[in-house]
Amino acid sequence: MLVRLGLGAPVEQEDLDEFTQLAESAGVTVATTITGRRERPDPRFFVGSGKAEEIRQAVVETCAEVVLVDHALSPSQERNLEKLTGVRVLDRAALILDIFSQRARSHEGKLEVELAQLRHIASRLVRGWTHLERQKGGIGLRGPGETQLETDRRLLGVRVKVLSKRLEKLQQQRETGRQRRVEIPIPSVALVGYTNAGKSTLFRALTGADAYVADQLFATLDPLVRRVDLPGGSPIVVADTVGFIRELPHELVAAFRSTLTEAREATLLLHVVDASDPRRDERIAQVDAVLAEVGAGELPQVRVYNKIDRLDEPPRLDRGASGEPTAVWLSAAKRQGLDLLLGAVAERLSRFARRRVVRAEPRAAGALRARLHAAGVVRSETPLPDGGLEWLVDLPEEQARELASRPGVEILEPPPGAGAHQPCASGEGYLQSVLNPRA
DSSP states (O other): OEEEEEESSOOOHHHHHHHHHHHHHTTOOOOOEEEEEESSOBTTTBSOHHHHHHHHHHHHHHTOSEEEESSOOOHHHHHHHHHHHSSEEEOHHHHHHHHHHHHOOSHHHHHHHHHHHHHHHGGGGGGGGTTSOSBOOOTTTSOTTOBHHHHHHHHHHHHHHHHHHHHHHHHHHHHHHHHHHHHTTOOEEEEEEBTTSSHHHHHHHHHOOOOOOOSSTTOOOSOEEEEEEOTTSOEEEEEEOOOBOTTOOHHHHHHOHHHHHHHHTOSEEEEEEETTOTTHHHHHHHHHHHHHHTTOTTSOEEEEEEOGGGTTOOOEEEEOTTSOEEEEEOBTTTTBSHHHHHHHHHHHHGGGOEEEEEEEOHHHHHHHHHHHHHHTOEEEEEEOTTSOEEEEEEEOHHHHHHHHTSTTEEEEOOOTTSOTTSOOOOSOOSOOOOSOTTO
């Protein structure tokens, strides 16, 4: 049985549909749905005594085995509803935690879910021991006068400490891998967005990784990181992250440090949006709020409006007032518009590059010229007397080192006035000039 109240306003059908999808994602069959409206929550039942009695009668009539409430319930409200209805009652946070416990696949993800669940039920232990004696003696079992609740809280605290230490160790291992990526400065791109916006489908389309894809909320939880080559050969690292949702439990925000760190430490965020969602603007605001909460609100973003095949719209690229790419409209499932996205990412990441002079001998100039122009990093080009070429380019450090290792290629610092420390331009196409940057 699903219960949803409108506090100070009628129940929105979209919110009710999302809650129904959450329940179905947890593997339950919805017997009936009860809605209502209150100005403020009732301290005893949250829903009010009259609505609570309606829920009790509906439980009897439908033989419902669990009541799911689309709100955050206090421990006392949860216990009062369970006592009245005679069935288990779960609030929104507990339902999301249950879905996460089913979907976690990696060892780290399972530990994070268990830690979040323990923190959530810490104040709800009383309901699990109503069948036991409140105080129980026994040599070697526990201290004198220790109640069952105190024992349970103590054991729970021990388990929380054990899980926290394990997660700290795993976090150190993940941080070691991240530091290695920092030492070899390859830009990182993180996919973020509302749950079921198509992040994993886009991740699979970009990387070819065997990411789990399903039309359900929180289909994947564990962060995946893969390397992708942009047009022109520039490498980047793409990370898939857990989907966000309105009223995401704080226990999960605190527990899922690994996947959120991938978003917080990214060079660029790809904010994936379901273009066919009638409330997409509201979803965007909710995701931005969570990003701000985890410390990623100031990172540069490119909006990716996915699922345009449902709108019968062609792929396109939107630019801001300064000319930089701000949004890409595509269909990850149909693999439409992926070239626009990769081009937009390459253009935005060019701002993290530094201006340099690349000089190539005649035997290496032809192939290198094609690569530099394909990457869109050339700002000027000058032919040399010996038949070689020289370019003024914007290159990341890693790519500059890779070019310098090639035979017949030399990397030089630009002359004064060539914009060595100025922000790199973008979106200007393949610039070719007869001006000599050394003049």
